[in-house]
Amino acid sequence: MAGHWGNLYDDEDIPAGEAGAMQVVRDVIFAMMNTKVRPVQRVEHASAAGVVRAAFEVLPDLPAEFRHGVFREPRVYPALVRCSNAANRNQASKDTHGMAIKLFDVPGTKVLPDEKDATTQDFLLVDCPVFFIRNAPDYAVFSRKALGAFRLSQAPVIRSLPAGVGQLLQLLYLVPTYLLWHPHEAKLLMQLRKKPPRSSLDTTYYSSTPYRLGPNAVHWIARPQSINGPPPLIHFDDPDLRRRENRLRAALVSQLRQEDVAFDFCAQVQTDREAMPVEDPTVVWDKTLSPPRKVATLRIPAQEFDTPEKRQLALSLSFDPWHSLPEHQPLGGINRVRRTVYVAIADKRRELNQVPRREPDVEWLRREWDGASD
Numbered sequence: 115m116a117g118h119w120g121n122l123y124d125d126e127d128i129p130a131g132e133a134g135a136m137q138v139v140r141d142v143i144f145a146m147m148n149t150k151v152r153p154v155q156r157v158e159h160a161s162a163a164g165v166v167r168a169a170f171e172v173l174p175d176l177p178a179e180f181r182h183g184v185f186r187e188p189r190v191y192p193a194l195v196r197c198s199n200a201a202n203r204n205q206a207s208k209d210t211h212g213m214a215i216k217l218f219d220v221p222g223t224k225v226l227p228d229e230k231d232a233t234t235q236d237f238l239l240v241d242c243p244v245f246f247i248r249n250a251p252d253y254a255v256f257s258r259k260a261l262g263a264f265r266l267s268q269a270p271v272i273r274s275l276p277a278g279v280g281q282l283l284q285l286l287y288l289v290p291t292y293l294l295w296h297p298h299e300a301k302l303l304m305q306l307r308k309k310p311p312r313s314s315l316d317t318t319y320y321s322s323t324p325y326r327l328g329p330n331a332v333h334w335i336a337r338p339q340s341i342n343g344p345p346p347l348i349h350f351d352d353p354d355l356r357r358r359e360n361r362l363r364a365a366l367v368s369q370l371r372q373e374d375v376a377f378d379f380c381a382q383v384q385t386d387r388e389a390m391p392v393e394d395p396t397v398v399w400d401k402t403l404s405p406p407r408k409v410a411t412l413r414i415p416a417q418e419f420d421t422p423e424k425r426q427l428a429l430s431l432s433f434d435p436w437h438s439l440p441e442h443q444p445l446g447g448i449n450r451v452r453r454t455v456y457v458a459i460a461d462k463r464r465e466l467n468q469v470p471r472r473e474p475d476v477e478w479l480r481r482e483w484d485g486a487s488d
Contacts, residue, residue: 126445127393135254136454142257143459146264153429153467156459161199163314163362165428166370166419167483168193170217170379171411180381182328183441184220184235185409191217191235192479195414196433197314197366200240200306202281205362208307211241213319213336214433215412219476225438226457232473236437237379239319239336241311245395246302249447256299259292302396313365315375315414323395324384324445325435331384331392331445333399335406336377355420367420375414380406392446423486430469432460437473 143158174188184191193215200210217235224232247253266272266287267280293300311317321334355364369375384390385404391397434456435444444452464471474482 126447128450129249129251129447132250132447132450135250136451138254139250139257139451140455140458142261143455144462145261147459147462149466156463158200161203161205162428163197163199163205163366164419165194165196165424165431166366166414167417168195168215168412168414170215171413173409173411176409177407179330179383180327180407180409182326183222183439184217185327185381191219192476193217193412194431194479194483195412196428196431197362199362204359205310206358207281208309210306210308211311211314211317211319211362213239213314215239215336216431216433216437216474218474218479220439222439225440225443226436228471229437229473232437233475234437234473235439235442236433236435237321237334237336237442238433238435239321239334240306241308241317241319242306243320243322243333243398244302244305245322245448246299246306247448248394248396250451252299253448253451256292256296259288262291263287298396310362313369314362315366315369315377323435323449324392325438325449326441326443326445327381327383328441331390333382333406335380335382336412337380339376339378363420370414370417370419372416374416377412377414378408379410379412380408382406395446395448421486424483427483427486429467430464431474432456432464434460 170184170191170193172185172188172190176185181187195216196212196214198212198214199205200212202209215237217237218233220233220235223230224235226232247256263284267284272280272283293303316338318335318337320336324331324333326332354360355367382399382401382404384392384399389397389403390399434452435449436453436456438444444450461471463469
């Protein structure tokens with residue numbers, strides 16, 4: 115195993131053909147990228163409710179098994195949090211919803227060689243405790259079929275119809291070509307299609323794939339400290355926020371104009387390697403075998419974040435689970451796919467948008483982000 119922790123955790127099992135499968139997934143995502151518009155958008159999690167300022171407060175007096183990496187000692191890390199839809203640009207439609215957290219001012223050498231001196235640590239979570247694909251070879255099979263569905267939806271006659279028609283046709287394409295032949299994946303894929311929450315800050319998020327916590331494997335969970343009612347309806351001067359497809363952005367703007375929000379950030383430690391596998395993220399880790407333990411508080415203060423300046427700055431950001439200390443290195447095949455794919459896609463998007471590759475630091479956060487007009 116690479117990284118500072120050597121073979122203290124050695125439960126990863128790389129299947130035959132994984133490297134080639136990773137390239138297939140990468141090539142499919144490249145093929146789905148719209149390079150004709152500027153700025154070039156993300157292929158996955160492209161529709162953002164917003165990127166907001168936050169603080170990540172590590173708890174004092176954690177047990178020794180949790181005191182690794184950013185949790186080694188109690189302190190507060192400045193942070194940015196991005197809430198998003200996974201696939202559907204219409205935020206009123208069913209989809210998977212993501213929360214990406216970027217900590218700043220994190221000392222220590224990072225996992226990615228090209229960013230070993232970066233001072234950020236990312237955590238990526240979604241509102242479902244599992245992923246729908248077991249490993250890279252299976253992901254490559256699905257990706258090829260997904261590309262066929264995507265190309266069907268991009269036909270000129272289809273693009274002239276309402277967006278929902280194209281999405282329905284993609285699903286109809288996948289039924290006979292993939293879903294009928296892969297019932298386990300089909301069932302999980304349907305579970306990932308959730309109704310939009312009342313607000314991006316009123317739902318629980320899961321890492322769905324495992325990570326190191328020192329010598330152990332863990333899943334991360336972020337759960338809101340209180341479930342609020344729907345953000346009060348207010349009048350938006352911006353007509354863009356009144357559009358139904360921007361529902362989650364409008365809700366986030368409304369909520370953070372009126373209140374602070376906090377999440378419990380928890381670690382669920384692997385206690386049974388058979389029942390809580392690293393190489394199969396389609397398996398839910400049983401909370402009765404290992405109750406999640408709170409290790410930090412994510413605080414998101416009331417703020418005005420939805421400005422043209424901050425939306426522009428957000429385009430230069432990339433969130434990647436491999437922006438990481440070795441103590442929190444991603445584990446398992448799906449995360450190994452992410453290592454290949456996320457870096458390649460982020461580099462391509464930056465190249466096309468003429469944005470230099472550089473992880474932001476705390477000075478960028480204070481000078482550029484906090485300095486952007488509110």
